[in-house]
Amino acid sequence: MSRQGVAPGAGEPVLQLEGVEVRFPSPHGSFAVVDRLSLSVTRGEILGVVGESGCGKSMLARSIVGLVPPPGRTVGGAILFDGVDLVRLSPDERRRIRGDAIAVVPQEPMTSLNPTLRIGDQLTEVLRAHRPEMSRSQRRARALEVMEQVGIQFAGQRLAQYPHELSGGMRQRVMIAMALICGAVKLLIADEPTTALDVTIQAQILELFVRLQSEEQMTVILITHDLAVVAQTAHRVAVMYAGCIVELAPVLDLFDAPLHPYTRGLLETLPRRGASASKSHLATIAGAVPDLARPPAGCRFFNRCPHALAGICDAALPALEPVADERWVRCHRWRELPAVAAAAVGAAS
Amino acid sequence: MTAAASTTAEVLSVHDLVRHYSLGGGLPGRPRTRVPAVDGVSFTIPAGTTMALVGESGCGKSTTAKLILQLERPDRGEVRLQGERVDGASRASLNRLRRNVQMVFQDPYASLTPHLRVDAILGEPFKVHRICKAGEIAARVAGLIESVGLSADVGRRFPHELSGGQRQRIGIARALAVEPALVICDEPVSALDVSIRSQIVNLLLDLQASRGLAYLFISHDLGLVEHMSDSVAVMYLGRIVETAPASTFFAGPRHPYSAALLASSPTPDPRQRGRPAALRGEIASLVNLPSGCRFRTRCPLAIARCAESEPVLLPVGRGHLVACHRGEEMAGAAALPARPRSDPTGG
Secondary structure (H helix, E strand, C coil): CCCCCCCCCCCCEEEEEEEEEEEECCCCCCEEEEEEEEEEEECCCEEEEECCCCCCHHHHHHHHHCCCCCCCEEEEEEEEECCEEHHHCCHHHHHHHECCCEEEECCCHHHHCCCCCCHHHHHHHHHHHHCCCCCHHHHHHHHHHHHHHCCCCCHHHHHCCCHHHCCHHHHHHHHHHHHHCCCCCCEEEEECCCCCCCHHHHHHHHHHHHHHHHHHCCEEEEEECCHHHHHHHCCEEEEEECCEEEEEEEHHHHHHCCCCHHHHHHHHHCCCCCCCCCCCCCCCCCCCCCCCCCCCCCCCCHHHCCCCCCCCCCCCCCCCEEEECCEEECCCCCCCCCCHHHHHHHHHC | CHHHHCCCCEEEEEEEEEEEEEEECCCCCCCEEEEEEEEEEEEEEECCCEEEEECCCCCCHHHHHHHHCCCCCCCEEEEEECCEECCCCCHHHHHHHHHHEEEECCCCCCCCCCCCCHHHHHHHHHHHCCCCCHHHHHHHHHHHHHHCCCCHHHHHCCHHHCCHHHHHHHHHHHHHCCCCCEEEEECCCCCCCHHHHHHHHHHHHHHHHHHCCEEEEECCCHHHHHHHCCEEEEEECCEEEEEEEHHHHHHCCCCHHHHHHHHHCCCCCHHHCCCECCCCCCCCCHHHCCCCCCCCCCCCCCCHHHHHCCCCCEEEECCEEECCCCCCCCCCHHHCCECCCCCCCCC
């Protein structure tokens, strides 16, 4: 079991990011919210992207689909999707891919659905744009089919309803149905898809993602702040901090033996069911995220890292280097850091 | 009186709290319907302890908090503070209530006045409740800021100049100004980042230890609930369906809904996939409550009897009450069928 956590079909990349940079202008010059990020997403895997607010995980998703909100812009790098560089495509060409081969499921389904349009009209709008040859009745039939696929009961009635008549979980299923309706989606990007939902509904929606990935051989990028969500669904995990990936690993490796001090810190702060002594102090990560407008010269985690060494860690930004099969880490000191913390986390679970 | 047994060791006791909301009636011919947002809720919180109130959105947990604080008038039921009723309409009883029960809100930005500096925000409760002389307020505010682990210069800042964690510390400091016996925390850390969350949790624990505070802790994060709480009450569609000491509850909940909540709540451990089932379906509508047990439409264990009569809370163990016709048979989460989940090995 040396290759635990390797995604099915590992090896063949469906999406390759090479040095992707998303910048926003500011009065003191522009700053990067996604900083020269490289990442390969394997066909048929669920890749979890975790990080705290402002780490750039949502901007990364928006950059892939070409929807970085102005004045932000993807200024550099390549985003190869099935060999085609999305960054170089015209807006029209990108629109043809978005909603068809690459689809996005947003966090808050209520604000993403048009409150004045019936569910049926919103679903079939995607087909009117991408499949103009389909007739009205074909579109309706396809809508019913895809609604059934995502577990929406009484689909015929739902088509005539408005978003406010549906529950949060049902609205999120509609958003997923919308992503799937063209029938050609290869890459599904879900940005905090269950954050607004109750836990019992969250479990249903996560189960749906897992089923879609395994049945349809779909690739899913699941962006979340919730380590428990990635632990339950992802094959591989990318941990982001201040615009950079700091660790990339198969899910079991990451939770068993996190290498980056930030990943360790995150895992240690979580209360563990049945394990943490009641009312004891939880571990904390001191300090706050650095100001991206003035990024530090060295490691971005330097000011919060318990293992930081002046003269080394604050001198240069460490590279994301391969450390083992499928494992990458961005830390000057990963070799020296004892596995003590990791062992403690492992023992607690 | 029914609550004659309550002692001063109980900081708060709530008995048979009921609140109905009216819906509809806006159009001619459309009748108004009354929905029971909170329907006969009773519990007590001993001084210095934490009771967690858990349940899905719409189950009535936040309405219960509002009813305790008399931000909403209950239709029925009583709220007692250290044994004395405080739900009367009199100004004196409201004052007494609010000097003893305070609230910390989920969103620390929305709950701080944006155009006031922090020291003005924190000075407010001292003025409203005439706690000290005007000349002493500044010193008291400085003490509060320090007690929540912030440096004194924060007092000169506006809420928007603070980080989320700092804002939540101010929200906590404001609640502490009147030196309450009970603080109602409504999802106090769910809007915060993971690395900040544990700092606020530790602060709440420290304040409880140093000041003997009791908490009513409203949360959907069961990992946190287990860590923070002495007792747990689970709500479903306006009613408490199970209440127990936290250790008993987490060792083996006896209501199928509690078991499902525990099973659905994701654990940060990829080796624990494929755990017992999530629920099918969604929470029923308060407008159209099912007959009998309110949970039976989603319950994997429902039998004919569940549609006929509504179960009442009955003791099944020490301090452990369950409202379920099949509570006797429930041996915890293991009674629910397992369901397949994604395999972390990708196999």
